[in-house]
Every structure is written in C-alpha cells, then in structure tokens.
Amino acid sequence: MHHFNYIDKELYCEQVPVSKVAREVGTPLYLYSHATLLRHFRAFDGAFSGVKHLTCFSIKVNSNLAILRLFVREGGGGDIVSGGELYRALKAGMEPGKIVYSGVGKRVEGLEYALKSGILMFNVESIQEILKLNEVAGKMGKKARMAIRVNPDVDPKTHPYISTGLKENKFGIDISEAPEQYTVAAGLKNLKVSGVSCHIGSQLTEISPFIDTLRKLKKLIRRLGQSGMQIDYLDLGGGLGITYDREEPPHPKEYARAIKEEIKMEDLTLILEPGRVITGNAGILVTKVLYTKHATEKTFLIVDAAMNDLIRPSLYNSYHGIQPVKISGREKIKADIVGPICESADFLAKERYVEPHEPGELMAIMSAGAYGFSMSSNYNSRPRACEVMVKGDRFYIIRKRETFKDLVKGEMIPDFLS
Ligand code: LLP
Numbered sequence: 518m519h520h521f522n523y524i525d526k527e528l529y530c531e532q533v534p535v536s537k538v539a540r541e542v543g544t545p546l547y548l549y550s551h552a553t554l555l556r557h558f559r560a561f562d563g564a565f566s567g568v569k570h571l572t573c574f575s576i577k578v579n580s581n582l583a584i585l586r587l588f589v590r591e592g593g594g595g596d597i598v599s600g601g602e603l604y605r606a607l608k609a610g611m612e613p614g615k616i617v618y619s620g621v622g623k624r625v626e627g628l629e630y631a632l633k634s635g636i637l638m639f640n641v642e643s644i645q646e647i648l649k650l651n652e653v654a655g656k657m658g659k660k661a662r663m664a665i666r667v668n669p670d671v672d673p674k675t676h677p678y679i680s681t682g683l684k685e686n687k688f689g690i691d692i693s694e695a696p697e698q699y700t701v702a703a704g705l706k707n708l709k710v711s712g713v714s715c716h717i718g719s720q721l722t723e724i725s726p727f728i729d730t731l732r733k734l735k736k737l738i739r740r741l742g743q744s745g746m747q748i749d750y751l752d753l754g755g756g757l758g759i760t761y762d763r764e765e766p767p768h769p770k771e772y773a774r775a776i777k778e779e780i781k782m783e784d785l786t787l788i789l790e791p792g793r794v795i796t797g798n799a800g801i802l803v804t805k806v807l808y809t810k811h812a813t814e815k816t817f818l819i820v821d822a823a824m825n826d827l828i829r830p831s832l833y834n835s836y837h838g839i840q841p842v843k844i845s846g847r848e849k850i851k852a853d854i855v856g857p858i859c860e861s862a863d864f865l866a867k868e869r870y871v872e873p874h875e876p877g878e879l880m881a882i883m884s885a886g887a888y889g890f891s892m893s894s895n896y897n898s899r900p901r902a903c904e905v906m907v908k909g910d911r912f913y914i915i916r917k918r919e920t921f922k923d924l925v926k927g928e929m930i931p932d933f934l935s
Contacts, residue, residue: 519798520550520907521883526844528881532910535803535842539879542903542914544805545822547890549915551908553799554584554886558591561757561791564773568780570787571637573617575755576602578792578887579800581904583915585609588795594637596755596790600627603634613637617752617788619666619716621687628653632661638750638788640666640714642689647702654707664712664752665699667692669733673718673726673756676833689715692733696740703746710746712788713738716754719793722766724775727753731779738782751780752788759797761884762836769794793887800886802827802902803842804865806874807857816852818874823856824863825896827882827889831862838883839866847872854880858897890916898924 520531528535530550539546562572573594576585580602585595586609594615595606606616618631619640631639632654641647641663654661668689684691690698695713703710713734717726731753738748753776758766767775769791780787804822829835839854850873854866865882874880893901900919905912 518556519553521801521881523844526846528840528842530801530907530912533907533912535801535881536879538905538907538912539803539805539842542905543918544803544879545826545902546803547800547885547902547904548803549584549796549800549886549904549906551587551906554587554796555591557795557799558588558593561769561773561789561795562591562593564769565777565787565789568777568787569785570789571615573615573788573790574795575790575792576606577891578755579796579889580605580891581915582609583906583913584796585611596792597631597636600624600630603627603630603636607634617714617790619714619790625649625653628661629657632657632659637662638712638714638752639663640712640752641702642666644690644698644701647698647705647708651702651705651707660707660709662709662711663702664710664714664750665690665695665702666714666716667695667734667737669715669717669730671717671726671730671733673721674723675718675720675758676835692737695737696744699741699746700744703744710741711748712750712752713741713748714750714752714754714788716790717756719756720758721756722758722764724767724772727756727772728775728779731776735780735782738785749784749786750788751782751785752790755790755792755794757791757794759793759884759887761797761838766794795887797887798884800884800889802882802885802889804880804882806876806878806880808876809852809873816850818852818854818871818880820854820856820865820880822865822882822902823858823897823899824860824865825858825894825899826856826902827865827885828892828894829888830865830867831860837866837885839869839871840881840883841872841874842879842881845872845874845878849873854882858899895919895924900924
C-alpha cells in the first residue's frame with residue numbers, strides 16, 4: 518500500500534498535489550511519501566517481532582540522508598557496500614553497531630574506515646579478503662567481527678542481472694568451501710568469527726528460495742558449532758520483491774512467518790537487509806512531456822526524464838507503471854515513453870496504453886523509490902534530479918536539483934591547454 522492516490526482526477530502524494538510540487542521545484546523530480554516509507558519500514562521490522570533481529574536497510578537502494586534518518590529513528594541499521602555508504606550512514610546518525618558491510622571488492626580504505634567506526638560485522642566474500650581484513654585489523658590493533666557471505670547455490674527465480682546466490686555469480690563463498698574457510702578465519706588473531714551471511718538476489722516473489730537457503734545455512738551453523746565456532750548472527754540479506762505490475766510477492770508478514778517457523782535457533786540474532794520492499798513503492802519519478810512524435814511505426818511521448826534518472830527499464834527491461842498526474846479522460850493511445858538521451862535504450866516504458874499528453878503536462882513513473890535516484894548519473898551532462906519528501910500536507914526538498922556548475926565540479930584544464 519502506498520500514499521499516491523487520485524483525488525478529483527488529480528494525483529496526490531499524501532495530501533499534496535503532485536503538480537504543485539512539480540510547479541515549485543521543476544521536473545524531473547523524485548517524490549517520496551513519508552507515510553509510505555514509515556509504514557513499510559514498520560511493517561517489515563514489526564513482522565519479525567518476537568525474534569531477536571536487526572533490520573539493516575540496504576543503503577544502495579536509496580541513499581538519501583533524510584530517508585536514512587527516518588529509518589534510524591525507527592531503530593534501523595544499515596547494510597553498506599562502500600566507504601561512501603558508511604559515510605552516509607554515519608551522517609544520517611546510524612549507530613555503527615548496527616551496520617554490516619558486504620561487497621566483493623572492499624577497498625583497504627573502506628576496511629580501515631569501518632574498523633575505525635566500529636561497525637557490527639564484515640560480510641566477507643573471498644579468502645583473500647579474509648586475509649586482508651585480518652592484516653588491516655592487526656595493523657590497527659582491532660579485532661574484526663566477521664561473517665562469511667555464503668553462496669548457497671539457490672535459484673532465486675528472478676532477473677539474471679539481480680540474482681546473486683547461484684554458483685555462477687561472483688558473490689560470496691561457495692557453501693561447500695565455507696567450513697574450511699571459516700576454520701582459516703577462526704585461526705587468525707585479528708578476526709572474530711561471529712556470523713553467517715547470504716543474499717541470494719533481488720525482487721524475489723516466492724518464499725521457497727529464502728527457506729531453502731535458510732535450511733542450508735542452519736546446517737552450516739550447526740557444523741561450525743561442532744568445530745567450536747560460535748555463531749551469534751545469521752544475516753539473511755534482502756531480496757523481497759514488490760508489485761511493479763502484476764507480481765504477487767508475499768507480504769512481509771508471510772515472509773517473516775516462514776522464516777520464524779524455520780529458524781528456531783534462539784541464541785541467534787537475525788539480520789535482515791531489506792531495500793526495495795521498503796522504499797520501492799514509496800517513491801515516484803515525476804516528468805514533463807516535451808513532445809509527441811507520431812513516427813511511421815510508433816508513437817513516442819518524449820519526456821524530460823531519461824535513463825540517467827531511472828536506468829532500470831534500459832538495464833533490465835523492467836516495468837514501471839505510467840500514470841497521468843491529471844487524468845484528462847482522452848482516449849488512450851499506444852506509445853513508447855522515451856527520454857532526451859542519445860541512445861535507443863533510453864526508454865522508460867514501451868508500447869503502453871496511455872492518455873495522450875499535451876506538451877508541458879506531467880506524468881508519473883511509479884515504483885521508482887528503489888534503485889531510482891541511487892543509480893542515476895550525469896550522462897549527456899544532465900544535472901541529477903531533485904528529491905522531495907512529502908509529509909502530510911507539506912513537502913520538503915531533501916536533495917537539491919544539480920546545477921550546470923555541479924556538473925563540472927572537480928574538473929580541471931591543465932596548464933598546457935591554457
Ligand atoms: N543486501 C545485499 C548484500 C545486496 O546486494 C542487496 C541488493 C540488498 C541487500 C537489497 O536487496 P533488495 O531487498 O532491495 O532486493 N539494481 C537492481 C537491484 C540490484 C540488487 C543489488 N543488491 C534493480 O534495480 O532491480
């Protein structure tokens with residue numbers, strides 16, 4: 518459920534007309550509903566009540582400081598994959614003791630920064646990283662709490678680009694090799710084996726891959742216990758899907774119930790790293806129609822948002838709902854919704870039945886709150902969009918629109934060219 522609804526044929530975010538925000542801050546524009554963000558975080562976190570757990574929002578999904586702060590105030594932690602994400606988490610006021618660090622290519626600087634900050638746990642993804650973490654921690658006189666991110670070889674049944682728990686994926690350490698590598702880690706002075714972690718993929722619409730994974734991890738935890746390694750944390754990663762079109766993913770309550778029924782290991786603290794399920798449907802991308810072009814084969818609605826603002830359709834051919842900001846009642850036409858970028862892959866939707874729009878009329882690209890702004894770029898020297906949060910009948914700019922000056926920040930012309 519979200520808080521983007523029509524009142525008198527006009528799209529509102531909570532109690533604010535979307536067109537009002539667009540008029541005041543311009544387009545393209547990311548618009549988030551505070552009530553939806555809060556509701557989704559609480560629904561997810563609350564579903565795990567009764568078991569010791571920590572909800573670590575996956576920061577790559579939406580990294581805006583205001584949004585992170587909202588989750589911090591709800592007791593949330595964070596899943597980071599870079600020094601930059603750690604910086605954001607700390608700036609948003611996140612407790613270091615609630616931060617876990619995943620990623621196949623952690624830099625030494627990132628390891629040092631995280632050790633200095635005192636994060637909860639490193640989810641290590643290769644034997645070389647185990648040795649590097651031990652070395653860095655040793656130099657700093659610290660002991661690093663760590664888990665091995667296990668690759669359980671479970672098919673998440675999602676888009677191949679976002680599946681991560683299969684043998685052919687670059688992520689984690691093969692589950693069959695994990696016991697041996699845990700033994701190596703346990704023998705290193707500056708590491709403290711604390712957890713087992715995994716993340717099998719994103720936009721999962723079935724529970725069974727999570728449960729298959731959980732069963733494999735439980736077996737591993739028992740085996741490690743027999744070898745004298747005490748596991749305190751079981752990190753199940755993120756991955757729960759949302760409805761973009763007609764998908765019917767399980768409700769967080771069902772997901773949590775299935776996990777709680779299966780886990781039954783009372784000494785463990787469960788870590789969850791949800792992302793999409795919390796912010797995906799809490800944000801939209803608002804864009805203005807620039808032109809309509811009736812070509813021989815197709816009709817194109819050319820809008821002022823593009824693949825640099827929302828790359829998901831171009832990259833994964835993913836579906837985002839397209840809705841008018843004001844319902845005109847005009848007879849629908851079949852059209853491609855495309856941006857101004859010089860690439861044929863620059864589309865937001867293909868062959869959709871939409872109301873025709875006059876130049877200047879607004880359109881909403883739905884379900885854009887996850888992997889939307891956070892994956893945006895400056896391609897074609899387009900300043901990145903503005904981000905706005907609505908709360909009740911007010912709205913707040915949470916990231917200013919970039920300027921042309923921002924585009925060239927840090928660039929320099931060497932003397933020999935002057
Ligand atoms: N934990 C780890 C270690 C991850 O790599 C990810 C996402 C998550 C948690 C959060 O997963 P979620 O709950 O959002 O499914 N850009 C793609 C998705 C890439 C997923 C990357 N990892 C997209 O737009 O669909």
